[in-house]
Amino acid sequence: MIRSIRVTVLWTMAGSGLLLGEGPADWPQWRGPHRDGISQAVGLRKDWSSSPPPLVWQTAGMGRGFAAPAVVGDSIYLTGADAGKEFVVALMKDSSTESAPPKTLWKTEISAAGDVGYPGSRCTPTMEEGKLYATTTAGTIACLDQTSGKIVWQVDMVKEFGGKMMSVWGFSESPLVDGDHVIVTPGSDEAAVVALDKKTGKEVWRSAIPKAKGAGYASLVVSEGAGVRQYVTLMGRGLVSVAARDGKLLWTYDRVANGTANIPTPIVRGDYVFASTGYQTGSVLVQLSKKGATGVEAKEVYFLPHKDLQNHHGGMVLIGEHLYGGHGHNEGAPICVHFLTGKVSWLERRGPGDGSAAVSFADGHLYFRYQNGKVALIEAKPDEYREKGTFMIPDVQDPSWPHPVIAGGKLLLREQDRLYAYDCSAGK
Numbered sequence: 527m528i529r530s531i532r533v534t535v536l537w538t539m540a541g542s543g544l545l546l547g548e549g550p551a552d553w554p555q556w557r558g559p560h561r562d563g564i565s566q567a568v569g570l571r572k573d574w575s576s577s578p579p580p581l582v583w584q585t586a587g588m589g590r591g592f593a594a595p596a597v598v599g600d601s602i603y604l605t606g607a608d609a610g611k612e613f614v615v616a617l618m619k620d621s622s623t624e625s626a627p628p629k630t631l632w633k634t635e636i637s638a639a640g641d642v643g644y645p646g647s648r649c650t651p652t653m654e655e656g657k658l659y660a661t662t663t664a665g666t667i668a669c670l671d672q673t674s675g676k677i678v679w680q681v682d683m684v685k686e687f688g689g690k691m692m693s694v695w696g697f698s699e700s701p702l703v704d705g706d707h708v709i710v711t712p713g714s715d716e717a718a719v720v721a722l723d724k725k726t727g728k729e730v731w732r733s734a735i736p737k738a739k740g741a742g743y744a745s746l747v748v749s750e751g752a753g754v755r756q757y758v759t760l761m762g763r764g765l766v767s768v769a770a771r772d773g774k775l776l777w778t779y780d781r782v783a784n785g786t787a788n789i790p791t792p793i794v795r796g797d798y799v800f801a802s803t804g805y806q807t808g809s810v811l812v813q814l815s816k817k818g819a820t821g822v823e824a825k826e827v828y829f830l831p832h833k834d835l836q837n838h839h840g841g842m843v844l845i846g847e848h849l850y851g852g853h854g855h856n857e858g859a860p861i862c863v864h865f866l867t868g869k870v871s872w873l874e875r876r877g878p879g880d881g882s883a884a885v886s887f888a889d890g891h892l893y894f895r896y897q898n899g900k901v902a903l904i905e906a907k908p909d910e911y912r913e914k915g916t917f918m919i920p921d922v923q924d925p926s927w928p929h930p931v932i933a934g935g936k937l938l939l940r941e942q943d944r945l946y947a948y949d950c951s952a953g954k
Contacts, residue, residue, distance in 0.1 A: 551567055552598045563886045566888075582625050589613065591647035607639045614633070731772050746758065758792050781829060901918070
């Protein structure tokens with residue numbers, strides 16, 4: 527179903543730069559330029575122990591949400607919820623002054639908010655070629671014009687594809703844009719993963735996955751494992767992969783799944799895929815190889831039980847040959863694990879904050895954002911754990927879950943209705 531909906535334009539500026547191309551300082555989608563939690567920013571502060579990075583601006587009006595922002599140049603985009611509706615909001619930073627908060631360009635309603643636990647948006651918009659792609663907790667995906675906020679098309683995944691979640695917390699993925707297509711996960715057995723034409727929203731293909739058990743809370747990533755372009759995600763049944771060309775189911779791996787919520791986005795490198803889940807489950811590395819002329823096979827390299835490594839949510843990052851993130855269910859104990867062997871290099875049993883930790887990386891360091899609002903800078907080296915300072919986000923409304931975003935020398939932290947920007951440039 528494709529239809530339009532009201533757009534409210536709140537502020538405009540000639541030559542606003544909304545159509546800027548993506549550069550090395552941008553964060554244009556979920557988990558950054560490559561969906562791996564890694565920022566390309568350099569020249570950042572490497573020690574917060576004497577003083578935390580200064581807060582340079584803050585703004586409100588984002589609505590309820592756990593979604594991190596997307597950033598291209600001076601433009602910032604978020605999803606939010608208010609008064610039973612979910613929307614996308616666009617902000618523009620005045621490049622002539624560092625301390626002035628961004629102004630709201632437009633705010634576009636997409637759909638009614640889903641009836642979910644922990645109300646609020648989950649989706650980081652995906653920006654590509656002047657368009658934004660976003661989903662709501664109720665299962666609507668929309669394409670919007672970046673400049674005006676006008677809806678180009680939208681599709682209700684529940685009505686069109688029988689979409690369903692594995693549990694009660696609402697659709698949470700950020701759409702994957704790949705070539706001419708937008709890839710999303712409705713989660714039904716008949717249409718577990720679908721490809722839509724990015725210009726029209728019309729169906730290109732759908733993947734039937736038996737016993738899919740609903741969509742999970744991860745987002746799709748691209749793998750070229752075994753020489754086959756494919757889309758990988760965590761669903762209700764576990765790890766799944768479908769062919770990018772036609773949506774054919776290539777392989778599944780179910781042991782890493784739990785029955786409540788499979789959340790972290792998988793990590794891919796070469797012929798390998800890593801995934802971890804909480805709820806006393808564990809972590810896995812699989813290796814992909816060719817199977818027949820066009821098939822792919824996934825073989826377990828190692829499986830780590832929950833006592834050794836489980837990432838509840840907040841994700842992990844792969845830097846060099848090591849994985850870094852938070853270990854434990856409802857915990858964010860900093861941990862470093864060798865990617866190919868699963869051997870733990872170090873584990874800090876008591877992290878600097880409380881609850882799960884959302885983790886991003888930039889310029890040699892990990893940015894841990896804890897559920898209680900504590901933010902920590904940790905050096906990303908496998909020889910030993912080195913904490914380099916912490917600070918608290920103001921006015922935290924526990925749970926404080928949005929992932930840290932590092933773009934343009936700033937650390938952006940969403941806290942429900944508010945967005946905070948901290949200057950992480952060296953010498954500040």
